Amino acid sequence: MQLSEFLRRACGSDLWPYRGIQPVTEPTPMGHEYCGIVEEVGSAVKQVKPGQFVIGSFFASDNTCPNCRAGYQSACEHKEFVSTAQASILRVPLADGTLVPTPAVPPNELIPNLLTLSDVMGTGWFAADAANVKPGATVAVVGDGAVGLLAVLSAKQMGAGRIIAMSRNESRQKLAREFGATDIVSERGDEGVARIKDLTNGIGADSVAECVGSQESIMQAIRSTRKGGYVSYVGVPHGVALDGAELFFAHVHLHGGPAPVRRYLPRLIELVLDEKIEPGKVFDLKLSLDQVAEGYRAMDERRAIKALLQP
Amino acid sequence: MQLSEFLRRACGSDLWPYRGIQPVTEPTPMGHEYCGIVEEVGSAVKQVKPGQFVIGSFFASDNTCPNCRAGYQSACEHKEFVSTAQASILRVPLADGTLVPTPAVPPNELIPNLLTLSDVMGTGWFAADAANVKPGATVAVVGDGAVGLLAVLSAKQMGAGRIIAMSRNESRQKLAREFGATDIVSERGDEGVARIKDLTNGIGADSVAECVGSQESIMQAIRSTRKGGYVSYVGVPHGVALDGAELFFAHVHLHGGPAPVRRYLPRLIELVLDEKIEPGKVFDLKLSLDQVAEGYRAMDERRAIKALLQP
Numbered sequence: 001m002q003l004s005e006f007l008r009r010a011c012g013s014d015l016w017p018y019r020g021i022q023p024v025t026e027p028t029p030m031g032h033e034y035c036g037i038v039e040e041v042g043s044a045v046k047q048v049k050p051g052q053f054v055i056g057s058f059f060a061s062d063n064t065c066p067n068c069r070a071g072y073q074s075a076c077e078h079k080e081f082v083s084t085a086q087a088s089i090l091r092v093p094l095a096d097g098t099l100v101p102t103p104a105v106p107p108n109e110l111i112p113n114l115l116t117l118s119d120v121m122g123t124g125w126f127a128a129d130a131a132n133v134k135p136g137a138t139v140a141v142v143g144d145g146a147v148g149l150l151a152v153l154s155a156k157q158m159g160a161g162r163i164i165a166m167s168r169n170e171s172r173q174k175l176a177r178e179f180g181a182t183d184i185v186s187e188r189g190d191e192g193v194a195r196i197k198d199l200t201n202g203i204g205a206d207s208v209a210e211c212v213g214s215q216e217s218i219m220q221a222i223r224s225t226r227k228g229g230y231v232s233y234v235g236v237p238h239g240v241a242l243d244g245a246e247l248f249f250a251h252v253h254l255h256g257g258p259a260p261v262r263r264y265l266p267r268l269i270e271l272v273l274d275e276k277i278e279p280g281k282v283f284d285l286k287l288s289l290d291q292v293a294e295g296y297r298a299m300d301e302r303r304a305i306k307a308l309l310q311p
Numbered sequence: 312m313q314l315s316e317f318l319r320r321a322c323g324s325d326l327w328p329y330r331g332i333q334p335v336t337e338p339t340p341m342g343h344e345y346c347g348i349v350e351e352v353g354s355a356v357k358q359v360k361p362g363q364f365v366i367g368s369f370f371a372s373d374n375t376c377p378n379c380r381a382g383y384q385s386a387c388e389h390k391e392f393v394s395t396a397q398a399s400i401l402r403v404p405l406a407d408g409t410l411v412p413t414p415a416v417p418p419n420e421l422i423p424n425l426l427t428l429s430d431v432m433g434t435g436w437f438a439a440d441a442a443n444v445k446p447g448a449t450v451a452v453v454g455d456g457a458v459g460l461l462a463v464l465s466a467k468q469m470g471a472g473r474i475i476a477m478s479r480n481e482s483r484q485k486l487a488r489e490f491g492a493t494d495i496v497s498e499r500g501d502e503g504v505a506r507i508k509d510l511t512n513g514i515g516a517d518s519v520a521e522c523v524g525s526q527e528s529i530m531q532a533i534r535s536t537r538k539g540g541y542v543s544y545v546g547v548p549h550g551v552a553l554d555g556a557e558l559f560f561a562h563v564h565l566h567g568g569p570a571p572v573r574r575y576l577p578r579l580i581e582l583v584l585d586e587k588i589e590p591g592k593v594f595d596l597k598l599s600l601d602q603v604a605e606g607y608r609a610m611d612e613r614r615a616i617k618a619l620l621q622p
Contacts, residue, residue: 066512066514066537067514067537067538067539070537070538070539071539072538072539072562074562075538075539075560075562201377203377203378213555215555218555226377226378226381227378227381227383227386228378228381228382228383228386233555233558233559236556236559237555237556237558237559238555239555240554240555240556241552241553241554241555242552242553242555242558243551243552244524244526244529244544244548244549244550244551244552244553245547245548245551247544247548247553247565247567247568248544248547248548248567248568248569249386249568249569250568251383251385251386251568251569252566253564253565253566254558254564254565254566255563255564255565256559257558257559257560257561257562258559258560258562
């Protein structure tokens, strides 16, 4: 099926190839976060209809295979990475499995919120869910990118009693507090771990969401967690290796991976339409699609958390 | 407090120093699995009484600190490793927190079963519990030592629908079947993974318990698990490093570490006294305490699964 008139986002994970850490040898399409109006559907598409407003995940999925049925659509047996969203028209494969329509075409002001569900909000929700956030729990979030900030918002929605955001950037700290953070820790590494321990009577947090993907951040997450607590990891790992003996004696639970955004879309769409959450606040830069390069530049230089690209 | 007239076991984990993989530079006491009659208690001991038959874990724990209260007594803030059990008298620190008495001195024939609770049975139970074994689940167990075999027994008790034991040793395969294994896989590494996939419609097992501690066995466990499934690790890791990217895309849950045996002792004592489980079947060699060296030799050469040492 084809989408047009759609919004797109520049994603933090695109910064790995942008910075050359992940080699790019030829012209490559970019963009994997999108929502918009259905223009046209293929003959095999039965549910999705032209004219509908739909949101999909960065992984297209059939939503019927055993992995999808287990709730891991991002590991669908027929998954395809949607990587051409920074364009005027987008083809989404496996449309019926991938796309979730809203009940009606939503008002313009809600669309940035809906756009985040396609990746960063869905991923932040998975970060909190995989870290087993429960009502009253003490939660720490490592990483103050859009996903980390939305993990804070998710933990708040799930009833966390205390939410510690790890950030050294003033505007992100402010947004973290708006989203529900009760404490801010600006230290990193061992000092960051020591601060979390200080804040938790020496025990560590119940749930820690790792939203970066570096060796330092995952070790910081594991060491900040109490015995028997939960660590999630949703940042694509770069150069990460976990030492078996340290992991063994850490006594934590671990879960993560590419977020199964599709699983959470119906629930998150409801939360946005009911105006219970406003994840679109992460967009602090609005550009037109032909200014996409500036969007990546601003994110790379940490001048912007997230760029919204409009047709 | 001091125990006498007690039974002890030679443990698989003692084989690491026995084989010189873990350096031993001076004469070192051995033995961390025990049960027996209380001879004498110190003045600070309030609950445990002389004459009681008691079982303790290899980690002494106060059972009151926050880690203990969270159910992780093997990470007690005051834990002490009990390492002098191959002796005629044993001092157990933190007696009130560590030792669980049976309602009466049990009949002789049940004592080998009770002895296993001190480590291998408690660890096998944790392996199944940390792998989230649920009624009807498909479970695979990597490792056919006493812990692996008792993880099979535990999975059976927890209602697993299918239990795949990975073993290439005929007598251990037989015991695995007695304990509840429905399938045996003798292949290892990638071939072992392929066999598990064959047995599970290409999906992988719901729960996989890793009871060895080597790089090969933990990777075999992770790769044998379905997306969203659970992997536990209870074998002390030697030279293990987990690649972040592989872990990320595996989409499994992980949990493990030194088993919090103390958490499970009351329940497991009940199961033994009610004759619901017979974990003592793992003892296939009975020796007197002064023959302890032969016990380790037989286990090292895989002539015995487990040696029982009597006073």
